[in-house]
Amino acid sequence: MGNQIVESYIENKSIYEVLAIKVKDLLEELINDEGINVHHITCRAKDVEKLDGKLKRKNNKYSNIEEITDLAGIRIITFFEDDVDKIADIIEREYEVDRKNSIDKRALESEKFGYMSLHYVASLTKQRLRLTENKKFKGKKFEIQVRSILQHSWAEIEHDIGYKGEFAIPSFAKRSFSRIAALLEIADIEFIRLRNQLQEYGENVSENLDKNSESILLDKISLLELVKSNPDIDDIEKSVAKQLNWSYDKSFSFSDNLVEHNLKRISKNPELNITNIKQIQINLKKYKKEIIKSAVSNEEKATEGKSIGLVNGAAISYLIEFLEK
Structure with missing residues (x-):
């Protein structure tokens, strides 16, 4: 058989x-x-x-x-x-x-x-x-x-x-x-607990962005939450994309990788004096027009007038570049 x-x-x-x-x-x-x-x-x-x-x-x-x-x-x-x-x-x-x-x-x-x-x-x-x-x-x-x-x-x-x-x-x-x-069973349990804690932290950050943002320290989660919801970031990116005739879709985003890159840039530049979310919010609002003008000029030179797409979270990069001048 x-x-x-x-x-x-x-x-x-x-x-x-x-x-x-x-x-x-x-x-x-x-x-x-x-x-x-x-x-x-x-x-x-x-x-x-x-x-x-x-x-x-x-x-x-x-x-x-x-x-x-x-x-x-x-x-x-x-x-x-x-x-x-x-x-x-x-x-x-x-x-x-x-x-x-x-x-x-x-x-x-x-x-x-x-x-x-x-x-x-x-x-x-x-x-x-x-x-x-x-x-x-x-x-x-x-x-x-x-x-x-x-x-x-x-x-x-x-x-x-x-x-x-x-x-x-x-x-x-x-x-x-x-x-x-x-040990493996404990590790499984601890990873679930850690994931839940990070999710809860992200929810708390989101709730406090407009209330107590000076107490929110810079990290990947806090910066991502800011990128998702800050209206000044949205205004800057839409304006830059429009002036350069670039495509821009907030739902199509590589902001996760971009946020990590910008965190490294901020940590390597202590003279920027950015340690919490409030400081980013203030700078975005205070220098919005200047950031847009600088970003458009820099992007035109870097891309030689080519039409490309703008990713969500680029405004943080533009802010850092502006403050570094």
Whole structure:
């Protein structure tokens, strides 16, 4: 039976390859729509040699190819552990989940060894299978693995060392494995806490930009929040773009990288005497006309009259250039 399954898989492997890609692409779109940032999403169809090895290990327990649930596989690696549950909600909503063959390895007992990962076995819903292009996927299942980047690191290292499971580990090494597993779990928790603190800080900065900005020190978050909302920045950039006949779209922005660059410039020029957000706000308002005039002149010389686009956050660069004169 094993040889028949392998032969059947060789004939149908291209279908599983397309299925894996199709599921991956849809998941990427759905995850982006939810505003979840992940490290990466990959997919694959199982290697024929690995399938053959699996059948031999399982003593040919499968009677047909459709009983094998991991011929198409998708792996999602998140930055944060709590995003695993958010992605799980998407999978449960969008696919037909095989509860019997799915497993949440994060629920392992604390004294057991092994990486924590969420494994779904699923198939396309009846609604999706009605589509002509999906009819070939009827009866075919796929596996989706979801885990954080730290959980993934554990899995990869554990695989490289060659020990999987508590009973495979020599007794003298169990203590070290326990310490590493605990450290990774703590790190996952601390990264989530840090992310939440930074988000809360950003919200507080946004609320206080017009109230108590002299108490807001310069950093990436505070400067980004200022770029997003300051009307003088918007006025300067729109005016410069208009006079140079450049395209300008505030929603299309590289301000994140630009902010980092400007922070470095400010830190290397203590004579600018800029240490908090209030000082930037004052200078932008006080020298708005002069900044625009200087920026237009400098850009005309630098670009030789070429029509290009202006990125959101450029006004901070123009301010620094003006103050440096």
